[in-house]
Amino acid sequence: MATTPTQLTDCSATELLALYRAGAASPVDATRAVLQRIEQLNPQLNAFCVVDPDAALASARASEVRWQAGAPIGPLDGVPASIKDLILTRGWPTLRGSRTVDPNQPWEVDAPVTARLREAGAVLLGKTNTPEFGCKGETNSPLTGITRNPWDLSRTPGGSSGGTAAAVAAGLGPLSVGTDGAGSVRIPAAFCGNFGLKPSFGRVPAYPLSPFGSVAHLGPHTMAVADAALMLNVMSQPDARDWTALPPDGRDYRVGLNDGVRGLRIAYSPTLGFAKNIHPEVAAAVAQAVRDLEALGAVVEQVDPGIDDPLDICTGLWFLGALTLWNGMTAAQQAVADPDFAAEAALGAQFSALQIQQLNLRRGTLGSHLRQFMQRFDLIATPAVAVPAFAAKPAGHAPLSPEAMLGWTPFSYPFNLSQQPACSIPCGLTSDGLPIGLQLVGPMFGDALVLRAARAYESVRPIARPPLAWAR
Numbered sequence: 001m002a003t004t005p006t007q008l009t010d011c012s013a014t015e016l017l018a019l020y021r022a023g024a025a026s027p028v029d030a031t032r033a034v035l036q037r038i039e040q041l042n043p044q045l046n047a048f049c050v051v052d053p054d055a056a057l058a059s060a061r062a063s064e065v066r067w068q069a070g071a072p073i074g075p076l077d078g079v080p081a082s083i084k085d086l087i088l089t090r091g092w093p094t095l096r097g098s099r100t101v102d103p104n105q106p107w108e109v110d111a112p113v114t115a116r117l118r119e120a121g122a123v124l125l126g127k128t129n130t131p132e133f134g135c136k137g138e139t140n141s142p143l144t145g146i147t148r149n150p151w152d153l154s155r156t157p158g159g160s161s162g163g164t165a166a167a168v169a170a171g172l173g174p175l176s177v178g179t180d181g182a183g184s185v186r187i188p189a190a191f192c193g194n195f196g197l198k199p200s201f202g203r204v205p206a207y208p209l210s211p212f213g214s215v216a217h218l219g220p221h222t223m224a225v226a227d228a229a230l231m232l233n234v235m236s237q238p239d240a241r242d243w244t245a246l247p248p249d250g251r252d253y254r255v256g257l258n259d260g261v262r263g264l265r266i267a268y269s270p271t272l273g274f275a276k277n278i279h280p281e282v283a284a285a286v287a288q289a290v291r292d293l294e295a296l297g298a299v300v301e302q303v304d305p306g307i308d309d310p311l312d313i314c315t316g317l318w319f320l321g322a323l324t325l326w327n328g329m330t331a332a333q334q335a336v337a338d339p340d341f342a343a344e345a346a347l348g349a350q351f352s353a354l355q356i357q358q359l360n361l362r363r364g365t366l367g368s369h370l371r372q373f374m375q376r377f378d379l380i381a382t383p384a385v386a387v388p389a390f391a392a393k394p395a396g397h398a399p400l401s402p403e404a405m406l407g408w409t410p411f412s413y414p415f416n417l418s419q420q421p422a423c424s425i426p427c428g429l430t431s432d433g434l435p436i437g438l439q440l441v442g443p444m445f446g447d448a449l450v451l452r453a454a455r456a457y458e459s460v461r462p463i464a465r466p467p468l469a470w471a472r
Contacts, residue, residue, distance in 0.1 A: 122175065129144045204218040258452075268382075
Protein backbone atom coordinates (compact mmCIF):
# COMPACT_ATOMS: atom_id res chain seq x y z
CA MET A 1 0.00 0.00 0.00
CA ALA A 2 1.72 3.17 -1.20
CA THR A 3 1.51 6.34 0.78
CA THR A 4 2.98 9.82 0.83
CA PRO A 5 3.86 12.17 3.70
CA THR A 6 0.84 14.33 2.89
CA GLN A 7 -1.43 11.32 3.11
CA LEU A 8 0.17 10.21 6.37
CA THR A 9 -0.84 13.45 8.05
CA ASP A 10 -4.44 12.74 7.08
CA CYS A 11 -4.38 9.22 8.54
CA SER A 12 -6.17 8.37 11.74
CA ALA A 13 -4.25 6.62 14.49
CA THR A 14 -6.06 3.40 13.62
CA GLU A 15 -4.99 3.74 9.98
CA LEU A 16 -1.38 4.49 10.94
CA LEU A 17 -1.23 1.42 13.15
CA ALA A 18 -2.52 -0.72 10.26
CA LEU A 19 0.18 0.74 7.99
CA TYR A 20 2.86 -0.01 10.56
CA ARG A 21 1.57 -3.53 10.99
CA ALA A 22 1.66 -4.11 7.23
CA GLY A 23 5.10 -2.53 6.83
CA ALA A 24 3.64 0.06 4.45
CA ALA A 25 4.78 3.03 6.56
CA SER A 26 6.83 3.54 9.69
CA PRO A 27 6.56 5.72 12.80
CA VAL A 28 9.51 7.73 11.51
CA ASP A 29 7.70 8.38 8.21
CA ALA A 30 4.56 9.51 10.04
CA THR A 31 6.42 11.65 12.58
CA ARG A 32 8.50 13.39 9.92
CA ALA A 33 5.37 14.11 7.91
CA VAL A 34 3.58 15.58 10.92
CA LEU A 35 6.60 17.65 11.97
CA GLN A 36 6.85 19.02 8.44
CA ARG A 37 3.17 19.95 8.55
CA ILE A 38 3.61 21.62 11.95
CA GLU A 39 6.50 23.65 10.55
CA GLN A 40 4.30 24.69 7.61
CA LEU A 41 1.02 25.47 9.40
CA ASN A 42 1.75 26.30 13.03
CA PRO A 43 3.07 29.81 12.33
CA GLN A 44 -0.44 30.73 11.13
CA LEU A 45 -2.47 28.55 13.52
CA ASN A 46 -0.41 28.98 16.69
CA ALA A 47 -1.73 25.64 17.89
CA PHE A 48 1.53 24.51 19.54
CA CYS A 49 3.52 26.37 22.18
CA VAL A 50 6.20 23.65 22.42
CA VAL A 51 7.42 21.43 19.59
CA ASP A 52 10.36 19.07 20.17
CA PRO A 53 11.37 17.47 16.85
CA ASP A 54 14.47 15.78 18.28
CA ALA A 55 12.58 14.04 21.07
CA ALA A 56 9.72 13.09 18.73
CA LEU A 57 12.04 11.59 16.13
CA ALA A 58 14.03 9.70 18.77
CA SER A 59 10.79 8.23 20.06
CA ALA A 60 9.68 7.40 16.51
CA ARG A 61 12.97 5.65 15.74
CA ALA A 62 12.66 3.53 18.87
CA SER A 63 9.12 2.64 17.86
CA GLU A 64 10.24 1.75 14.34
CA VAL A 65 12.75 -0.75 15.75
CA ARG A 66 9.99 -2.35 17.81
CA TRP A 67 7.66 -2.62 14.84
CA GLN A 68 10.43 -4.14 12.69
CA ALA A 69 10.89 -6.74 15.41
CA GLY A 70 7.15 -7.39 15.51
CA ALA A 71 6.99 -6.25 19.13
CA PRO A 72 5.13 -2.96 19.55
CA ILE A 73 5.25 -1.82 23.16
CA GLY A 74 1.60 -0.76 23.42
CA PRO A 75 -1.60 0.11 21.58
CA LEU A 76 -0.40 3.56 20.44
CA ASP A 77 3.15 2.62 19.49
CA GLY A 78 4.52 5.15 17.00
CA VAL A 79 1.40 7.32 16.77
CA PRO A 80 2.11 11.09 16.93
CA ALA A 81 0.26 12.82 19.77
CA SER A 82 0.28 16.10 21.66
CA ILE A 83 -0.58 17.27 25.17
CA LYS A 84 -2.46 20.40 26.22
CA ASP A 85 -0.22 22.79 28.12
CA LEU A 86 -2.22 22.44 31.34
CA ILE A 87 -0.93 18.87 31.74
CA LEU A 88 2.46 18.03 33.24
CA THR A 89 4.89 16.54 30.74
CA ARG A 90 8.37 15.45 31.79
CA GLY A 91 11.15 17.37 30.07
CA TRP A 92 8.98 20.22 28.82
CA PRO A 93 7.73 23.28 30.72
CA THR A 94 4.03 23.33 31.55
CA LEU A 95 3.34 27.06 31.63
CA ARG A 96 -0.48 26.84 31.52
CA GLY A 97 -0.66 29.74 29.10
CA SER A 98 0.57 32.06 31.82
CA ARG A 99 3.41 34.54 32.26
CA THR A 100 3.08 33.91 36.01
CA VAL A 101 4.68 30.44 35.77
CA ASP A 102 8.49 30.31 35.90
CA PRO A 103 9.79 28.14 33.04
CA ASN A 104 13.18 27.79 34.75
CA GLN A 105 12.39 24.97 37.13
CA PRO A 106 12.71 21.20 37.03
CA TRP A 107 10.08 19.57 34.84
CA GLU A 108 10.46 15.98 35.97
CA VAL A 109 6.91 14.72 36.42
CA ASP A 110 4.43 13.27 33.94
CA ALA A 111 0.74 13.66 34.71
CA PRO A 112 -1.11 10.33 34.63
CA VAL A 113 -2.38 10.77 31.09
CA THR A 114 1.07 11.72 29.82
CA ALA A 115 2.61 8.71 31.52
CA ARG A 116 -0.01 6.38 30.06
CA LEU A 117 0.56 7.70 26.52
CA ARG A 118 4.31 7.21 26.87
CA GLU A 119 3.82 3.66 28.17
CA ALA A 120 1.55 2.93 25.20
CA GLY A 121 4.31 4.01 22.81
CA ALA A 122 2.83 7.29 21.56
CA VAL A 123 5.28 9.73 19.95
CA LEU A 124 4.88 12.96 21.89
CA LEU A 125 5.30 15.98 19.61
CA GLY A 126 4.87 18.88 22.01
CA LYS A 127 2.40 20.98 23.99
CA THR A 128 -0.72 22.69 22.63
CA ASN A 129 -1.87 26.21 23.46
CA THR A 130 -4.37 27.10 26.16
CA PRO A 131 -5.67 30.35 27.60
CA GLU A 132 -4.21 31.17 31.00
CA PHE A 133 -5.03 28.28 33.37
CA GLY A 134 -7.70 27.14 30.89
CA CYS A 135 -9.91 29.95 32.15
CA LYS A 136 -12.18 30.55 29.13
CA GLY A 137 -13.78 29.24 25.96
CA GLU A 138 -11.34 31.06 23.68
CA THR A 139 -7.65 30.31 23.22
CA ASN A 140 -5.71 33.50 23.72
CA SER A 141 -3.26 34.47 26.41
CA PRO A 142 -0.69 37.16 27.15
CA LEU A 143 2.01 34.46 26.99
CA THR A 144 1.23 32.56 23.81
CA GLY A 145 -1.03 34.93 21.87
CA ILE A 146 -4.05 33.97 19.80
CA THR A 147 -4.66 30.47 18.46
CA ARG A 148 -6.70 30.39 15.25
CA ASN A 149 -9.28 28.13 13.68
CA PRO A 150 -8.05 25.99 10.74
CA TRP A 151 -11.38 26.48 8.93
CA ASP A 152 -11.01 30.28 9.01
CA LEU A 153 -7.99 31.99 10.51
CA SER A 154 -10.06 35.00 11.52
CA ARG A 155 -12.10 32.81 13.90
CA THR A 156 -11.35 31.34 17.30
CA PRO A 157 -10.87 27.59 17.66
CA GLY A 158 -12.73 27.86 20.95
CA GLY A 159 -11.20 26.88 24.23
CA SER A 160 -9.75 26.14 26.44
CA SER A 161 -8.44 23.15 24.43
CA GLY A 162 -8.24 25.31 21.32
CA GLY A 163 -4.65 24.44 20.48
CA THR A 164 -5.47 20.76 20.80
CA ALA A 165 -8.53 20.95 18.54
CA ALA A 166 -6.85 23.14 15.93
CA ALA A 167 -3.85 20.79 15.79
CA VAL A 168 -5.92 17.65 15.32
CA ALA A 169 -8.25 19.21 12.73
CA ALA A 170 -5.32 20.55 10.69
CA GLY A 171 -3.48 17.23 10.65
CA LEU A 172 -0.77 18.20 13.13
CA GLY A 173 -0.94 14.75 14.69
CA PRO A 174 -3.98 12.46 14.88
CA LEU A 175 -4.26 12.42 18.70
CA SER A 176 -4.25 15.11 21.35
CA VAL A 177 -5.31 15.40 24.97
CA GLY A 178 -7.64 18.19 26.12
CA THR A 179 -9.33 19.17 29.35
CA ASP A 180 -12.96 20.14 29.92
CA GLY A 181 -14.12 22.18 32.92
CA ALA A 182 -17.17 23.87 31.39
CA GLY A 183 -17.02 22.65 27.79
CA SER A 184 -13.32 23.00 27.04
CA VAL A 185 -13.09 19.78 25.01
CA ARG A 186 -16.49 20.02 23.33
CA ILE A 187 -16.45 23.74 22.45
CA PRO A 188 -13.24 23.55 20.38
CA ALA A 189 -14.25 20.20 18.92
CA ALA A 190 -17.45 21.83 17.67
CA PHE A 191 -15.68 24.95 16.39
CA CYS A 192 -12.83 23.03 14.70
CA GLY A 193 -14.86 20.12 13.35
CA ASN A 194 -13.25 17.22 15.18
CA PHE A 195 -14.43 14.62 17.67
CA GLY A 196 -14.01 15.50 21.33
CA LEU A 197 -15.07 13.40 24.32
CA LYS A 198 -15.54 14.50 27.92
CA PRO A 199 -15.59 11.17 29.77
CA SER A 200 -17.39 10.55 33.04
CA PHE A 201 -15.68 12.44 35.84
CA GLY A 202 -12.87 10.31 37.26
CA ARG A 203 -12.69 7.99 34.26
CA VAL A 204 -9.32 9.54 33.31
CA PRO A 205 -7.06 10.07 36.35
CA ALA A 206 -5.61 13.55 36.86
CA TYR A 207 -2.66 14.89 38.81
CA PRO A 208 -2.44 17.48 40.12
CA LEU A 209 -6.18 17.95 40.40
CA SER A 210 -7.62 21.05 38.78
CA PRO A 211 -7.95 24.13 41.00
CA PHE A 212 -11.40 24.44 39.45
CA GLY A 213 -12.51 21.30 41.23
CA SER A 214 -14.69 18.35 40.28
CA VAL A 215 -16.07 19.90 37.09
CA ALA A 216 -12.72 19.26 35.37
CA HIS A 217 -12.32 16.26 33.06
CA LEU A 218 -9.58 15.08 30.68
CA GLY A 219 -10.51 13.72 27.28
CA PRO A 220 -9.34 12.83 23.77
CA HIS A 221 -9.49 14.90 20.58
CA THR A 222 -9.39 12.92 17.34
CA MET A 223 -10.68 12.90 13.77
CA ALA A 224 -12.25 9.45 14.17
CA VAL A 225 -14.41 7.98 16.92
CA ALA A 226 -12.43 4.72 16.91
CA ASP A 227 -9.28 6.71 17.72
CA ALA A 228 -11.01 8.26 20.74
CA ALA A 229 -12.01 4.79 21.95
CA LEU A 230 -8.42 3.65 21.54
CA MET A 231 -7.16 6.69 23.44
CA LEU A 232 -9.67 6.19 26.24
CA ASN A 233 -8.42 2.63 26.69
CA VAL A 234 -4.99 4.10 27.41
CA MET A 235 -5.98 7.26 29.29
CA SER A 236 -8.33 5.48 31.70
CA GLN A 237 -5.64 3.24 33.17
CA PRO A 238 -5.32 3.71 36.94
CA ASP A 239 -3.00 6.11 38.73
CA ALA A 240 -2.87 6.23 42.54
CA ARG A 241 -2.12 9.96 42.57
CA ASP A 242 -5.77 10.78 41.80
CA TRP A 243 -7.89 9.95 44.83
CA THR A 244 -11.07 10.97 42.94
CA ALA A 245 -10.52 8.53 40.05
CA LEU A 246 -13.02 5.81 39.27
CA PRO A 247 -11.87 2.22 39.77
CA PRO A 248 -10.62 0.83 36.46
CA ASP A 249 -13.37 -1.01 34.64
CA GLY A 250 -11.05 -3.11 32.47
CA ARG A 251 -13.13 -2.18 29.46
CA ASP A 252 -11.95 -2.12 25.85
CA TYR A 253 -13.95 0.81 24.48
CA ARG A 254 -13.54 -0.49 20.94
CA VAL A 255 -15.68 -3.54 21.75
CA GLY A 256 -19.27 -2.86 20.70
CA LEU A 257 -18.30 0.40 19.02
CA ASN A 258 -20.07 -0.61 15.81
CA ASP A 259 -23.24 -1.95 17.43
CA GLY A 260 -25.29 1.00 16.20
CA VAL A 261 -28.15 2.88 17.82
CA ARG A 262 -31.12 0.71 16.92
CA GLY A 263 -33.51 0.71 19.86
CA LEU A 264 -31.60 3.30 21.87
CA ARG A 265 -33.82 5.91 23.50
CA ILE A 266 -32.65 9.44 22.69
CA ALA A 267 -34.06 12.56 24.33
CA TYR A 268 -33.67 15.32 21.75
CA SER A 269 -33.58 18.65 23.57
CA PRO A 270 -32.99 21.56 21.18
CA THR A 271 -32.70 24.11 24.02
CA LEU A 272 -32.45 22.10 27.27
CA GLY A 273 -35.54 24.13 28.14
CA PHE A 274 -33.67 27.40 28.75
CA ALA A 275 -31.13 28.14 26.00
CA LYS A 276 -31.77 31.20 23.86
CA ASN A 277 -30.11 32.84 20.85
CA ILE A 278 -29.27 29.60 19.11
CA HIS A 279 -27.89 30.22 15.62
CA PRO A 280 -30.54 29.00 13.14
CA GLU A 281 -28.04 27.02 11.06
CA VAL A 282 -26.80 25.27 14.20
CA ALA A 283 -30.37 24.39 15.19
CA ALA A 284 -31.17 23.10 11.71
CA ALA A 285 -28.01 20.97 11.40
CA VAL A 286 -28.54 19.36 14.80
CA ALA A 287 -32.20 18.64 14.01
CA GLN A 288 -31.09 16.89 10.82
CA ALA A 289 -28.45 14.92 12.72
CA VAL A 290 -31.11 13.68 15.12
CA ARG A 291 -33.24 12.62 12.15
CA ASP A 292 -30.21 10.69 10.87
CA LEU A 293 -29.95 8.89 14.20
CA GLU A 294 -33.65 8.12 14.04
CA ALA A 295 -33.18 6.71 10.54
CA LEU A 296 -30.49 4.44 11.99
CA GLY A 297 -33.09 2.99 14.35
CA ALA A 298 -32.88 5.17 17.45
CA VAL A 299 -36.13 5.94 19.25
CA VAL A 300 -36.19 9.73 19.47
CA GLU A 301 -38.44 11.82 21.69
CA GLN A 302 -38.23 15.61 21.73
CA VAL A 303 -38.22 16.42 25.42
CA ASP A 304 -36.36 18.73 27.79
CA PRO A 305 -34.78 17.35 30.97
CA GLY A 306 -36.61 19.88 33.15
CA ILE A 307 -33.67 21.87 34.49
CA ASP A 308 -33.09 25.58 34.94
CA ASP A 309 -30.02 27.28 33.50
CA PRO A 310 -27.18 26.44 35.95
CA LEU A 311 -24.88 29.17 34.59
CA ASP A 312 -24.58 30.86 37.97
CA ILE A 313 -23.68 27.56 39.65
CA CYS A 314 -20.97 26.82 37.11
CA THR A 315 -19.43 30.27 37.01
CA GLY A 316 -19.67 30.77 40.77
CA LEU A 317 -17.68 27.61 41.44
CA TRP A 318 -15.33 28.45 38.58
CA PHE A 319 -14.64 31.96 39.85
CA LEU A 320 -13.84 30.51 43.28
CA GLY A 321 -11.17 28.35 41.62
CA ALA A 322 -9.76 31.43 39.89
CA LEU A 323 -9.66 33.29 43.21
CA THR A 324 -7.81 30.38 44.80
CA LEU A 325 -5.09 30.56 42.16
CA TRP A 326 -5.01 34.36 42.29
CA ASN A 327 -4.46 34.41 46.04
CA GLY A 328 -1.43 32.18 45.61
CA MET A 329 0.28 34.70 43.33
CA THR A 330 2.66 37.47 44.21
CA ALA A 331 1.78 41.05 43.30
CA ALA A 332 4.31 40.85 40.46
CA GLN A 333 2.59 37.73 39.07
CA GLN A 334 -0.83 39.30 39.38
CA ALA A 335 0.42 42.30 37.39
CA VAL A 336 1.19 40.13 34.34
CA ALA A 337 -1.88 37.87 34.53
CA ASP A 338 -4.49 37.65 31.79
CA PRO A 339 -7.06 40.41 32.41
CA ASP A 340 -9.84 37.87 31.90
CA PHE A 341 -8.40 35.64 34.60
CA ALA A 342 -7.99 38.63 36.92
CA ALA A 343 -11.64 39.53 36.32
CA GLU A 344 -12.73 35.98 37.17
CA ALA A 345 -10.79 36.11 40.43
CA ALA A 346 -12.38 39.45 41.30
CA LEU A 347 -15.82 37.99 40.70
CA GLY A 348 -14.88 35.01 42.87
CA ALA A 349 -14.02 37.33 45.74
CA GLN A 350 -17.65 38.49 45.88
CA PHE A 351 -18.94 35.11 47.12
CA SER A 352 -19.33 34.26 50.78
CA ALA A 353 -18.63 30.79 52.14
CA LEU A 354 -22.39 30.32 52.62
CA GLN A 355 -23.11 31.25 49.01
CA ILE A 356 -20.54 28.75 47.73
CA GLN A 357 -22.06 26.03 49.90
CA GLN A 358 -25.49 26.90 48.50
CA LEU A 359 -24.13 26.59 44.96
CA ASN A 360 -22.75 23.14 45.79
CA LEU A 361 -26.11 22.05 47.19
CA ARG A 362 -27.87 23.27 44.05
CA ARG A 363 -25.33 21.39 41.99
CA GLY A 364 -26.22 18.24 43.88
CA THR A 365 -29.90 18.75 43.14
CA LEU A 366 -29.12 19.24 39.44
CA GLY A 367 -27.02 16.08 39.30
CA SER A 368 -29.68 14.03 41.05
CA HIS A 369 -32.37 15.30 38.70
CA LEU A 370 -30.34 14.45 35.60
CA ARG A 371 -29.49 10.97 36.87
CA GLN A 372 -33.20 10.33 37.38
CA PHE A 373 -34.01 11.73 33.94
CA MET A 374 -31.47 9.32 32.40
CA GLN A 375 -33.40 6.37 33.80
CA ARG A 376 -35.87 7.00 30.97
CA PHE A 377 -33.30 7.58 28.23
CA ASP A 378 -30.01 6.20 27.00
CA LEU A 379 -28.77 9.50 25.57
CA ILE A 380 -29.54 13.19 25.31
CA ALA A 381 -28.92 14.96 21.99
CA THR A 382 -28.40 18.73 21.84
CA PRO A 383 -26.32 21.23 19.92
CA ALA A 384 -22.73 21.20 21.19
CA VAL A 385 -22.47 25.01 21.11
CA ALA A 386 -25.24 27.49 20.34
CA VAL A 387 -23.18 29.45 17.80
CA PRO A 388 -20.47 28.81 15.20
CA ALA A 389 -16.92 29.95 15.83
CA PHE A 390 -16.73 33.70 16.38
CA ALA A 391 -13.91 36.17 15.77
CA ALA A 392 -10.51 35.44 17.32
CA LYS A 393 -9.52 38.32 19.57
CA PRO A 394 -6.81 39.01 22.15
CA ALA A 395 -7.15 38.40 25.87
CA GLY A 396 -9.20 41.06 27.65
CA HIS A 397 -11.01 42.18 24.50
CA ALA A 398 -14.38 42.53 26.27
CA PRO A 399 -15.63 42.94 29.85
CA LEU A 400 -15.99 39.57 31.54
CA SER A 401 -19.27 38.41 33.03
CA PRO A 402 -20.88 34.99 33.43
CA GLU A 403 -22.93 35.61 30.26
CA ALA A 404 -19.94 36.80 28.23
CA MET A 405 -17.87 33.87 29.44
CA LEU A 406 -20.30 30.99 28.85
CA GLY A 407 -23.69 32.33 27.78
CA TRP A 408 -23.05 31.26 24.16
CA THR A 409 -22.34 27.63 25.19
CA PRO A 410 -25.37 26.75 27.35
CA PHE A 411 -25.31 23.09 26.38
CA SER A 412 -21.85 22.27 27.72
CA TYR A 413 -21.51 23.31 31.36
CA PRO A 414 -24.62 21.54 32.76
CA PHE A 415 -22.91 18.23 32.09
CA ASN A 416 -19.70 19.25 33.81
CA LEU A 417 -21.77 19.96 36.88
CA SER A 418 -23.49 16.57 36.57
CA GLN A 419 -20.21 14.84 35.59
CA GLN A 420 -21.87 12.83 32.79
CA PRO A 421 -19.97 11.71 29.68
CA ALA A 422 -20.61 13.89 26.63
CA CYS A 423 -19.09 14.35 23.20
CA SER A 424 -19.18 16.73 20.26
CA ILE A 425 -19.16 15.29 16.76
CA PRO A 426 -19.34 17.38 13.56
CA CYS A 427 -22.79 17.44 11.95
CA GLY A 428 -22.50 19.99 9.16
CA LEU A 429 -21.25 23.40 8.10
CA THR A 430 -22.77 26.86 8.16
CA SER A 431 -23.21 28.84 4.96
CA ASP A 432 -19.90 30.50 5.91
CA GLY A 433 -18.20 27.10 5.91
CA LEU A 434 -17.82 26.80 9.68
CA PRO A 435 -18.30 23.49 11.53
CA ILE A 436 -21.35 22.69 13.65
CA GLY A 437 -21.27 20.17 16.49
CA LEU A 438 -23.84 17.66 17.70
CA GLN A 439 -23.59 16.86 21.42
CA LEU A 440 -24.44 13.39 22.68
CA VAL A 441 -24.71 12.99 26.45
CA GLY A 442 -24.79 9.64 28.21
CA PRO A 443 -25.74 8.48 31.68
CA MET A 444 -23.02 8.59 34.31
CA PHE A 445 -20.44 5.87 33.52
CA GLY A 446 -22.00 5.43 30.04
CA ASP A 447 -18.84 6.40 28.17
CA ALA A 448 -19.02 3.38 25.87
CA LEU A 449 -22.61 4.24 24.95
CA VAL A 450 -21.65 7.78 23.94
CA LEU A 451 -18.81 6.45 21.78
CA ARG A 452 -21.10 3.84 20.21
CA ALA A 453 -23.75 6.41 19.26
CA ALA A 454 -21.12 8.81 17.91
CA ARG A 455 -19.64 6.02 15.81
CA ALA A 456 -23.07 5.20 14.41
CA TYR A 457 -23.55 8.81 13.39
CA GLU A 458 -20.01 8.98 11.96
CA SER A 459 -20.79 5.92 9.81
CA VAL A 460 -23.31 7.96 7.81
CA ARG A 461 -21.70 11.41 8.23
CA PRO A 462 -17.91 10.95 8.17
CA ILE A 463 -15.76 13.65 9.76
CA ALA A 464 -14.18 15.96 7.17
CA ARG A 465 -10.98 17.95 7.44
CA PRO A 466 -10.87 21.71 6.83
CA PRO A 467 -9.86 22.70 3.29
CA LEU A 468 -6.88 24.79 4.57
CA ALA A 469 -7.10 27.08 1.54
CA TRP A 470 -5.00 29.62 3.44
CA ALA A 471 -2.09 27.16 3.56
CA ARG A 472 -1.60 27.00 -0.19
